Structure formats: C-alpha cells, structure tokens
Amino acid sequence: MNSRKPMQLRLPQELKEWIKAESDRNGNSQNSEVIRAIRAAKDRRSALGSIGNINMNQCDNARC
Secondary structure, three states: OOOOOOOOOOOOHHHHHHHHHHHHHHOOOHHHHHHHHHHHHHHHHHHHHOOOOOOHHHOOOOOO
16 A cells, blocks of 8 residues: 655745756655655754754744
8 A cells, every 4th residue: 555645845946946957866756856855954953952942933944
C-alpha cells in the first residue's frame, strides 16, 4: 500500500528554478528534491529542539 498522497504546491519562480537545478545536479526527480529539502529542514529543527530550551517559534523559517 502506498502511503504517499499527491499534493499541489505553488512555489515562487526562484524556488522552482532552484529545485530544478538541484534535481539536475543530483540526478533526482524534482519531487525527490522537495522531499529531501523538507526532511533536511525537519531534521535541523528537531536537532535545535534537542539542544535545550529553544523557542521554536523564534526560529527564522528561511534557515530552519
């Protein structure tokens, strides 16, 4: 059984171009690059949360 569900995603042009460039550079699909980027952000946020008393609401979304 496939647990993946389709999701429509609207992106600013510069992010779409970045995802395309990353997928070409890494030999992956654009979908795989989006998943990789989201997982990396999730892992960074989880790592920050395990450091101590960090208020995650203060985290800059562009860097987390």
